Amino acid sequence: MPPAAPRPPVLPPLLLLLLLLLLAAGARPAAPPHRPTFTCGGVVSGESGFIGSEGFPGVYxxxxxxxxxxxxxxxxxxxLSFRYLDLESDNLCRYDFVDIYNGHANGQRIGxxxxxxxxxxxxxxxxxxxxxxxxxxxxxxSGFIAKFSAAEPHERGDQYCGGRLEKPSGSFQTPNWPERDYPAGVTCSWHIVAPKNQLIELKFEKFDVERDNxxxxxYVAVFNGGEINxxxxxxKYCGDSPPAPILSERNELLIQFLSDLSLTADGFIGHYKFRPKKLPTTTVLPTTTTVPATSIVKPTAALCQxxxxxxxxxxxxxxxxxxVITGTVITAITRAGSLHATISIINVYKEGNLAIQQAGKSMSAKIIVVCKQCPLIRRGLNYxxxxxxxxxxxxxxxPNSFVMSxxxxxxxxxxxxxxKTC
Incomplete structure (x- = not known):
């Protein structure tokens, strides 16, 4: 009986994906297939091509x-279209991340x-x-692999959106508004700039963006200043309820809209106007309680009494x-008179800038109870x-924050x- 023919080598799944992508782009791997090499950065040009993290598909x-x-x-x-993305997960992308910018130097960050x-x-x-x-x-x-390609601006038609807005008042809207849904795979950034002594008031008249908790x-994200920071x-907003009116801290606002490659919705139209920094005495703005960061490490005795x-x-x-969240206290550690707790989230009703971490289907957030005994929370209970x-x-x-079982x-x-509109 003749010996069995040797079995061809089995390619790792990520390498197989990479080779299929390169074949689809018209690149021919050598025979036998070899692992494409991605280095740390580079200068690339042409009608299309691929870039990838150093060592992809190995660990970066x-x-x-x-x-x-x-x-x-x-x-x-x-x-630029990401074909694969696997970086350390963090709600604010503070640890491992990919930044995309317009231009080669001092360009606005797209995301x-x-x-x-x-x-x-x-x-x-x-x-x-x-x-x-x-x-x-x-x-x-494993990092990322992304394909870049050249497109005529007019090829995207009404998908091309965003820009710099400097008139005293104006509007902006999603592509295709109001005739039909916004398209998939779009990124728009509107940079509103007022004179130095003025602020910007922003209101969304109609709002319908794919809902997700x-x-x-x-989503639509709004930032103080001219860069995505x-x-x-x-x-950060989605769903079918317009966000509450927004007033900038200074003379610049940035609005970013991003849609992924799946479901779409009606979209939105927003209006802005400039207003003097000195607000009329009849205007009442929502108030928030703030305490210097140092008070978290060493809360003042007066506060905790x-x-x-x-x-x-x-x-x-x-x-x-x-x-505003509901969740279960899974860790609670006392440090310098404050309680540092990790909350396993049941639901999020108002996210603000709270850093929410995701591991699989479970979500968690870290909170600091400035005065460890007030309000009193215990490990294992829901609040x-x-x-x-x-x-x-x-x-x-x-102590004056609202916490209840x-x-x-x-x-x-x-x-x-x-x-609710606040």
Missing amino acids: PPNSKCTWKITVPEGKVVV RFCGTVKPGALVSNSNKMLVQMTSDANTAG YCRYD DAKRIG QRCKRSGTLESNYCSSNF IIMGQVEEDGRGKVF FKTKNSKILNALKN
Whole structure:
């Protein structure tokens, strides 16, 4: 009996995916197939091509920063589509992330991405785009592979959107508004700039963006300032309820709209106007309680000597709180007079800038109870928690914050509040 023919080598799944992508793009692997090499950054040009993280599909190295400069022919724009994404997951993408910029130097950031949820197609406003991947010292993944291609601006027709708005008042809307749904795979950024001594008031008249509890797929994000900086993010919105009116802190606002490659919806139209910095005395704005960050490490005695008694109701505390969640206390550690807790989230009713971490289907957030005994929370129990947010995304709970035990019957009123315009 003749010996059995040797079995061909089995390719790892990620390498097989990579080879299929390259074949689809017209590239021929050598025979036998060899592993394509991706280095840390580079300068690439042409009508189309692929870029990938260093060592893809192997684990990317720690403590690295890699930059790719992409150029397509003059008169065209760059379209970047992620085919695979696997970076350390974090709600604010603070650890490992990929940044995409217009142009090659000092361009506006189109977006920052991490985790495993691929964004929709990203489009530059010129024939140049910069991609930068940063990793820290800890958790890593397989990285990313993305295809870039050249497109005529008019090929995207009414999908081409965004721009700089400098008139004293104006409107902006999703592509195709109001005739039909916005398209899939679109990124739009509107940069509103007022004179130095004025602020910007923003209102959404109609609003319908694919609903998701955490706005992971299609969303509108609004930022104070002219760049996409999560520390300056005012809010991230989706669903069919218009966000509450927004007033900028200074003379610049940035609005980013992103749709992924699946479901779409009607979209939105928003209006803005400039207004003097000095507000009329008749104007009442929502107030929030803020305390210097240093008070979290060493709370003042006066603050923690307040009588620990919950005041107001769910309704009266909802609008003045940056975040509103329900969850189970899974860790509680005392540090310098404060309680540092990890909350396993049951539901999010108001996210604000709270950093929500996802591992599989479970979501969690970190909060600091500034005065460890007030309000008192215990490990293993369920609570409704309302509070403010630190710059690093941690929740802050003060003696006057609203915290109560969570019962299933509370869900009805919380769901009603979720749609409330503050």
